[in-house]
Amino acid sequence: MDLSQFTQAFFVEAIELLAEMEQLLLKLDVASPDSEQLNAIFRAAHSIKGGAATFGFTALTNTTHVLETLLDRARHGQLVLSAPMIDAFLETKDALQEQLTAYQAGKEPEADMVAHICGVLQKLAQESEAAAAPAAKSAAKPAAKPAAKAAPKPVVAAPAPAPVEAAADEAEGDGDGDGVLRIRFSRLSDSECDLLSGELTNLGTVRSRTRANDQFTVLLETTCDPDDIVAVCCFVIDESQISITRGAAEPEAPAAVSEPEPEPELEAEPEAVAMVEAPVKAELVAAPAPAAAAPAAAAKESSSIRVDVEKVDQLINLVGELVITQSMLTQAATMLDPVAYERFLSGLGHLERNARDLQESVMSIRMMPMDYVFSRFPRVIRDVSAKLGKQVRLDTYGKETELDKGLIERIVDPLTHLVRNSLDHGIETPEVRLAKGKDATGQLLLSAQHHGGNIVIEVSDDGAGLNRERILAKALQQGMAVSETMPDEEVWQLIFAPGFSTAEQITDISGRGVGMDVVKRNIQEMGGHVEIHSRGGQGTTTRIILPLTLAILNGMSVKVGTEAYILPLSYVIESLQPLPEHLHSITADGHVIRVRGEYLPLIELHRVFDVSGAQTHPTQGILVIVQADDNRFALMVDELLGQHQVVVKNLETNYRKVPGISAATILGDGSVAFIIDVGAMPRIQRAQAASAAALAGAARRTEAISL
Template identity: 60%
Template sequence: MSAGVDLSQFYETFFDEADELLADMEQTLLAVDVDHPDKDQLNAIFRAAHSIKGGAGTFGCFGQLADTTHLLENLLDALRRGEMSLRTDMIDLFLETKDVLTAQVAAYRSSEQPDQDAYERICEQLRELALEQGGGAAPVAAPVVEPLRAAAPSPVQAASASGSPYRVLINAISAKDSEALQAEMALLGQVLHTEAGADSLSVWLDTTASAADLEAVCCFIVDAMQVSVTSESPPAAARAAAAPSAPAVQASAAQSVAVPAAQSASAAQEGQTSEVRKQKAAEKSGKESSTIRVGVEKVDQIINLVGELVITQAMLVQTASTLDPVLHDRLLNGIEQLDRNARDLQESVMSIRMMPMDYVFSRFPRVVRESASKLGKSIKLTTHGQATELDKSLIERIIDPLTHLVRNSLDHGIESPEARIAAGKDPEGHLVLSAQHSGGQIVIEVSDDGAGLSRERILKKAMQQGFPVNENTPDDELWQLIFAPGFSTAEQITDISGRGVGMDVVRRNIQGMGGHIQLSSRAGQGTTTRIVLPLTLAILDGMSVQVGEEIFILPLTHVTESMQPTAEQLHSISENEHVLFVRGEYLPLVSLSGVFAVEGAQTEITRSIAVVLQAEETRFALLVDHLVGQQQVVVKNLESNYRKIPGISAATILGDGSVALIVDVFALMRMTRTKEGVAGF
């Protein structure tokens, strides 16, 4: 490798790709049928380990990562060749190795040294597994602790022992790719001669690798159509000039990127068949040409700028509303076009932050597998709606609450095989994770076919703790007690679902994301937990309403209709409580001025406007003075800029520069249940 090439600029890309490969490796390991392993799956796992090892070896400063993946790769190679038989304990070891590799990548990314004890322990386990197979497995060298190993035999020496000369010609290559490709070629054999043109590169290589292998390696850097590999010796003058003396070979070995001694060039390239080469070429041309890696902070900056643009556009609209449309028709048309462009821009930018739910769901096969093993249960996991997208900021915050719910279902929901058989069920339990869009929200469900919630046990516990419940309390209200702080009916503490104090945290986290959570259960048939979240917390479509001199924003996804109440529709429950009769349904009537003590508001109900809102399964009517209009608003965190206000989820800036509060519809809904904030007239 050329001493002048600074490879540190490629570190971050390597780390990102390593994380993706390790995630794919885990998913494939979990999907493998131990009794009848699919060869394609074994090849995919091997290729993932091989790619990580190759990258780590190329940089030369990630010693633990290169050694660990080398040991793993040799075992996987023996498995895919049929020299070893796959067992469940091997899958467990490979998954544990994947965890160690993930930790190593994270450490190197942070410019730290990985855990030495974990490294030595997992390498010893991998070596023991290789030795256990007798002569069947490929020889596995002991890992070397030092990250840089200049004394190890170089790939050049190993590859040039009995190789054939090839000429690798790459057209339309950039200078940066040329340097990287020459470094790759040096790892595969002895570079006999190199000729660089204006935009081309020719490398004559003495190697034991095949032409297909060389082309496949090139496809990691350039497109297949740029590469031509022929069996050809270098020019005579070049051969004479390239003949090295013994000391020169020694120096070359000392300067090369060292890899474990047992790794030869041919072993490093096994599995790179023509089919794999074509697949890599297709992936490169289909993906790299149409995608680009961008830091999240850059996307966030663009979103903030779009938010400011939306605010500026609202200011222009408000100012233009006072102009004569006949005299200023061109200006008003331009502002209207700006409105459409701003909305399209906002939607496009927000789509960049959207991530598929598979990012979350993909981690649960491992959770289910390990938890079921600890609990002695047989559980099948099914996922639906993996492609459903959610804002990145929310998708990362939903992982912990969802993990808690999954563990609860595994531990307390799904019964043991013996209990299921006794109940006339299939001994294998079933857990379902699903996600789907509903309007401007996403609905995530965790369902199991377990024993369901015990009404008697929850009711007894609630009475003991002094909750206002009785034998006639509806199931839906009783289930909500599960989310009360410290409420738990678990008979014993386990390390699977925790200590029974987390469900209140789950609900608090969901509400902090602007969402809500529901429980439904049927005895003996299972439990379903439903989470409803907004698609994003950055910008929302809202309805502006006026109360007194104040402007409030109602999220448009919760608004179903609005009307001016008539005397015939009004019914009094008490002196200060009213309901509104709408299409055969009595809706609780909540005065927004009463909730937030707004002065100067309309006190006559029939002169007010009733906005019908829906939250969860509850509908209620919210009284306001006037409807101002619909508009996009930029969501600003109120708690970080001021303080938390009950009933308010966030704030926004209006076109005139004033601040408007965004109403928390779920908080108002809870007020209707507890009869707080009901209209005081």
């Protein structure tokens, strides 16, 4: 049977289970472990093992089998946990992640890696058994003596109900119902029935199978918990399709069971009897009444659904095309008589509102909470701080803040680098912090919040802060143009230069000058920018400002000559028409404008994009004041056309990379407008000025030679 239709669901579920396992391991108190947390960690490993065995992932099955054996002993108190043991479990989680990635790519995991991690776990098992042996011997000696006083009463189990009639070809005996689960599956297809039937044989002994229409009932003799069986089956079907009861017969009202007092002469024996007669679990698991459960099961089933990202993206593109079409109709309707076409224009207004609501609803499907990112960092902080000999406490704020899926996956690497920098360069060692009068444990704060049409993500620490003198000295050493009078904000931006590092020695964490420039470039590629604020001895805050989504954009449409462009509103501060006395020339073609006492560079868009027929004198145009990367400057345009949401179209996919242009969109009249890469404008202007100066110099040299 082809299992490929189920493998993707297994991969998704297994990745989620590994993430849950990691979080639980990090929260686990080694000295006094919580039984619920241990059970949850065991169930995660057991579920992954069951799914891996179903799909024939041998390496994954073997690794999780060794892991779950250790976890099972830990949750039953047969294994004493320690910090190195938790480290080994976390290392195993990483290895399982690598194995999943390999199987997802259609490859076999590296044999050396599998052998290494299994060896680590087996060594742990041997060490724990060796440590448990002396304790077991010492515990066995007093147990041989007769009890002098009354011991706990023996457990007397109620007689088990008789088993149901099994299929003739599969019944293996009557049994007494102990350790037997009645598992009912509903709304099952033939392929799902075959797959689950085979999987259950790996979990115990199948005593009978009964199939009636889309109902499938299995009597399974097993030592597995019902929750574990549900977890394994959920790789194939929904939990609402599973009903499990304990015992071979239909559940009945439990009969009253009396516990007789032991005879006086038997008081010395109860301990031995209690060890022989194990208690029977009496709880019923997932056994709702059919009539009452139907609405609840249906509600649970419809509460969520897994959809491929490609399908969501296709839906977003179609809604974007719908919005463009609606915008075209609205544009064309401006030429109609509002009295003669009153009903048509009213309907068009309804269409516009519904299209906007539809667009916002579809866009919300791609939004994911920042907890998806923040949940990765407890492990990073634990590992790095232990390596550096530091004590660090992680606090998070705004985990529920949502960001577009495309952005949230790309923000992980930049944030990881910033966190590692705070741990390495920012937060001091406990001895240094105590000498400064600080708490020995440093604080690292990750926060996210909405601000207008953007999301602001901050990485803050209460460490030593940035060293202004050291940064300037390093910049001078590398030949960078700096001065002692530079404001702090500009000095902090120097650390984003390629190859820049103030670390005194290179470690495996940092010091090579590689990373911060990549962080800034990646953030800019996502349409955002980075700000740094630092105070000596008090800490550093790195702020990342990103648009909420990559698919739609709030923009201001402007006109330059006959061309229309879009300026992202997140960069725009204000617009104005300058007076002659506000303009000052610094070169033949270069100007600055004085706005409320501040001199701002002036960039003429018609020069940047070589647009003919545009206004050439600043006093005849409109200046739009923008801010990007802590730099404020003015963009000269001919006319402001309006503000509206636009659907972003990737220009590189459909054409090629164009300097100064980040993307494109389609306007209401059907024409294409380019979205300006505001952050690249100063760089392009400097490059054009340098090129013009070089050409002028070459012309002068040619003229001198000819003379």
